[in-house]
Amino acid sequence: MRATAIAQPNIALIKYWGKRDLERNLPAVGSISITLRDLFTEMRVELDERLSADKLIVNGSSDETMLPRLSSCLDLVIGGARPRAHIESRCNFPIAAGLASSASAFAAATVAAACAIGQSLSNEALANVAGRSSGSAARSLLGGFVELENRETDIVVRTLCDSGRWPLTVVVAITETAPKAVGSTEAMEISRKTSPFYSNWVERQDQDLQTARDAILKRDFEQLAAIAEHNCLKMHSVMWASRPPMVYWNSATMRCLQTVRKLQGDGHGVFFTIDAGPQVKAVCVPECAADVRSALVATEGVADVMVTGLGDGARLVKAP
Numbered sequence: 001m002r003a004t005a006i007a008q009p010n011i012a013l014i015k016y017w018g019k020r021d022l023e024r025n026l027p028a029v030g031s032i033s034i035t036l037r038d039l040f041t042e043m044r045v046e047l048d049e050r051l052s053a054d055k056l057i058v059n060g061s062s063d064e065t066m067l068p069r070l071s072s073c074l075d076l077v078i079g080g081a082r083p084r085a086h087i088e089s090r091c092n093f094p095i096a097a098g099l100a101s102s103a104s105a106f107a108a109a110t111v112a113a114a115c116a117i118g119q120s121l122s123n124e125a126l127a128n129v130a131g132r133s134s135g136s137a138a139r140s141l142l143g144g145f146v147e148l149e150n151r152e153t154d155i156v157v158r159t160l161c162d163s164g165r166w167p168l169t170v171v172v173a174i175t176e177t178a179p180k181a182v183g184s185t186e187a188m189e190i191s192r193k194t195s196p197f198y199s200n201w202v203e204r205q206d207q208d209l210q211t212a213r214d215a216i217l218k219r220d221f222e223q224l225a226a227i228a229e230h231n232c233l234k235m236h237s238v239m240w241a242s243r244p245p246m247v248y249w250n251s252a253t254m255r256c257l258q259t260v261r262k263l264q265g266d267g268h269g270v271f272f273t274i275d276a277g278p279q280v281k282a283v284c285v286p287e288c289a290a291d292v293r294s295a296l297v298a299t300e301g302v303a304d305v306m307v308t309g310l311g312d313g314a315r316l317v318k319a320p
């Protein structure tokens with residue numbers, strides 16, 4: 001009745017922003033991401049008939065913040081009448097700060113919960129359970145370049161290209177480690193209801209997906225860079241034009257973008273992307289990683305820099 005799974009966060013290159021079904025947490029748009037290698041969340045789930053309530057320990061300390069969502073995730077996998085669980089999570093990067101901590105957490109929790117009760121779920125079933133807990137979590141079930149297809153009644157995830165076939169490097173510039181003020185779930189709804197750009201964002205997503213898919217299949221870095229930056233800035237434009245506005249950037253975020261522009265001007269193969277937080281992820285060809293890292297370390301306001309390659313999907317680390 002226990003299992004441990006590990007999952008890596010993923011960074012969307014073509015973003016998910018907005019829901020078409022709040023109840024089932026179905027996204028309004030498809031998305032494409034890369035799964036990272038060196039950032040991780042390890043999740044241990046132990047079901048215990050003697051417990052009267054679920055318990056969550058995060059990095060060694062009791063933490064209730066994520067508990068309701070994790071409890072619902074276990075209910076979805078195991079059923080609401082399940083024994084209560086002792087959940088222990090370990091994570092090596094800042095939580096809820098725009099680094100996709102919920103993606104790796106729910107992907108790992110889904111895989112661990114299914115194994116804890118000896119259930120072998122299809123990839124499709126795992127994706128729909130993880131995706132109900134957090135849309136981006138379904139993408140962390142797989143490695144490399146991952147597409148989440150927004151089908152009529154559910155979602156489907158598939159690998160477009162393995163991490164080994166196009167081994168890009170991601171340099172994450174951390175400009176703030178505190179949790180963000182407004183979570184993505186709430187911010188997406190504000191955008192959907194109030195942003196004058198929202199419907200246009202949804203309508204144009206298929207074109208961006210097609211361009212990115214094509215770039216990944218050809219391994220065309222320039223094409224991927226152009227569409228990923230465009231899609232990122234478009235998502236942030238939707239957020240900025242919402243009421244109240246959702247501005248996740250700080251001054252160091254902007255300075256990091258200028259650093260990336262300067263690196264591009266000097267001929268480096270690098271592009272930026274930013275999620276619902278102030279961190280900047282610079283995706284680059286491995287030969288440029290050292291220069292990208294030094295340039296971001298030297299950028300004013302950058303608190304820390306993490307460098308990672310692309311990694312694999314969620315997996316068990318310990319059988320019951």
Ligand code: DP6
Pocket residue numbers: 011012014015016017025031102133134135136137184185186275276
């Ligand atoms: C900006 O997956 O965190 O990172 O489904 O409400 O949990 P919920 O949202 P979440 O949103 C991720 C938003 C994003 C873009 C992306 O990862 O595609």
